[in-house]
Amino acid sequence: MPDIGKLLREKNIIFVTLALCLVFYLISPRFMSIDNMSAISRQIVPIGLIALGQFFVVVSGNIDLSMGMGSVLFAILLGVCFGLTGGVGVGIAAVIVASLALGFLNGVLVAKLKLPAFIVTLSMLFMAQGLSGLIIPRGQQIFLMGGFFRFVGAEKFLGLYLSFWFLLVLFALAYVVYNHTRWGAYVVAIGNSEENAKLAGINVDRVKIGIFMFSALCSGFAGIMLSTRMGFVQPGLDGNGLLLDGIAAIIIGGTLISGGRGTIAGAFWGLLFIGVINNSLNLLNVEDVWHQVFKGGVILAALGANWVLWQSQQAEAH
Template sequence: MTMTPATGKKAGGTMPARGILFRNLRHHGGIVALIVLLVFNALFTPNFLHLQTLFVNISQVATIAIVAMGMTLVIATGGIDLSVGAVMALAGALAPLIFQSEFAMAYPVLGLTAAIALPLAVAAICGVFNGAMVSILRVQPIIATLILFISGRGIAQVLTNGNLQTFKNPAFSYLGTGKILGLPFQGWLALAIAVLLYWVVRRTTFGRYLLAVGGNEQAARLSGGPVRSVKIGAYMICAFLSGIAGLIVVAINSASDAARNGNLMELDAIAAAVVGGALLQGGRAPIFGAILGAIIIQLVKYTLLANGIQDEVALIAKALIIVLAVYVQQTRKE
């Protein structure tokens, strides 16, 4: 039986078993990888099935997932954001400084509100800056966001004098240590954000334009689409979510370390977004895929560390995951 040259299928219309297997792996590779990681850890990693291990992993996954969902929106426009870790550091540096102020001590409720609202506002402004650089000044996204990647963490360290900033505020700490129905609060928060963003992408005009800009920016512009506003909005949401992740990290530790908060998060977020199905050329925004990718990235890191493999190897593994995900994307086009 011969193969048709256009599809690679047999003349009878059926595909060889090996082709079917490869196609399924391309489309469901993330789920397969997750199952493999879960089974491996359940069998070979001590204490993996303990509740404490679950809580730790959910806490770590939540911050990656929140940033990865924002990164997914940016990638959907055909861009990239290297500044997410620096924005986390900047937002995280502001909260303790507000708690340490006389205003927050005199007015605890207003101080708590300011410690959440002001860092998130600054984070959103950072996103607007990135979006304006990309959409108005036409700077390449990797260069535009590199500016804040370098300066954002530097500003955070200047604000804190390079020192660890500690504070005590149980209400704020709930962001990182609270539980709902026995599960970490930040896990529920990540899920709520996912549902909201899924609705935005699927049901709103902004979401339709977001995918249109990434799919064909020139066509979107010629059809009268608000290309600049959509790009600025995507970068602003990404930075805002990075600010939330930065506050969660600070709340977990009741301290802010500008040198460490969000360090290498841009790698985790990009990896999670790509593994979750985001196309680097734009046009797709798989929000729940970003959560799947975040779980995989966290489990890879946990698996290596729990089995005595150095953290540096985890970085190499993440890089290889990105390469593999990009390869799978390329094969989908063929």
Template sequence: MSTAPLAPARADAPETPTVSPAKRFVATVGVQNISLIIAIALVVAVIGIQNPLFFTIANLRVIGTAVAIVGLLAVVQTIVIILGALDISVGSIAGLTSVTSAMLFTATSSALVGVVGAVAIGVVCGLVNGCIIVFGRVNPVIATLATLAAFKGVAQLISDGRAQGYTGADPFFVFLARGAVLGVPTLIWVLVIVAVVAHLVLRYTTIGRNIYAVGGNNIAARLAGININRYIIGVYMVTGAVAAIAGVLITARTGSGQPISGSEGLELQAITAAALGGAALKGGKGAIAGTILAVILLGVLTNGMTLLGVNTFWQNVAQGTLLVIAVVIQQLRSGERRIGIPG
């Protein structure tokens, strides 16, 4: 066996660059998430100085329960956007399933029947969206804009445009609306569970990697053997199911099925949260953690403006402005040529 000594290391060999803890932290958390955390801290500080009631436990619970429904829709909207699509009908699905859950509960006196029936309706609505996009070859924005009106119309037809049923005395619906586990409201637990499952699927499964692949480059994904149509239909069905859960939570919070009240405008809030959280509207990029931070920011901002007596119309202006800012930042970061600007 050879016992020749090892050659000495070259003096000019490149050294492994050391990464500072600060850079490692930024790389782990992400610039987008750090920006959202700073924004939340600033908004909390400004509102807290103006109104100390903001920091009460009761108000923090109000914020948490208020963002739960929007958060559910924002989580699945993020998945749809990563896929390279959009779902504008989620608010209408929530309204339709809210009415459905209340009416089924009234007819059967069973909360289980009401919840299962609502989720089934949500899945069917998602299937309809997916089939229109895949087999009708319709742009997702146009397709779900049409079903937004259609699902809302169905909800108004079956409810005659009025709130239906009464669930305020049922233990299960009461637990959903006002219950708590380990001191945390049930509504927040529902959001946490859905968000964690979505995060794990996107980050650690083949399904999640394929969703990113389809949104990033659908041609390359198709050549790689990914069944794009199956993923489109599947994601929209999951979106419909989660929107139905949001509809059940609306029923629980209001004590009755609401065809419009409580669900109208949720689609804009969900898209705004997903965009603020870093989901690229062209697809292929996004994360659940950023979306949740954006939902918290929107919830804190809305609650703070309410405490400070800001007109609700200005709250809508603020949400629209945030969406525009998020999209502009995405466009600038992408480095793509801006429309209308030569060069």
């Protein structure tokens, strides 16, 4: 007979997410429609990309607050390059180079200069927000029509948007790297004890820089996908909302905020949890103020349940 308690502890986010789906379906049968499921698959892509990059940062015992506004800045960079050249390739290349440069700078400041990741990435958040307003004056927009943007933003495969399949591929690759490579093991080791990782011969500084570069690259991808979904770019987009949803997704999925523990599968289910809440509240026409209050309450309840189950698991282990 399976151990029900153990199953609930290890897979609780799955049961909670499925239970939420059932509740929202009973409230609004439209929730389970094919069109709505497809819409969710597109809505969660930018959040998922930020969550994936944030996952490795948090497991290593750090935080990257620049990802949300960074994604807005990279979306604007893509739009400006597209507007000036008429070519998407130049814009995508510029986003990749700029995101890797930002991640490298964050990583060097944290790893080499030993500055707190919170302060470094908070500073980058403000800089990204300011640069977004400098590149495109507030109130102006750049429209991104046809070609690549229509294809990635509107085309589907097996009923799901192409952007979602791109997200799935990245999560699958991240799963392999995290669970089956030395680099993944190094990330966990650093999160558990940086000093012990150094004693084990791990080049902690190099791994940290790599983590922040990957995080920023995910932010760049999020900016690209955000632009394809919206069809335009402008300053003032809610990048911080994306960041908070991304962090909430991985924490709900069981990632320890102090580092050293987490699973890619848990992060993905946490992402689905956030996606279900966001979509359902919009579907039910909940006012924005109450939207935030309700989402905060549900997330807090889910985190409380995670904590209780984790504590019971620790007690049982001892």
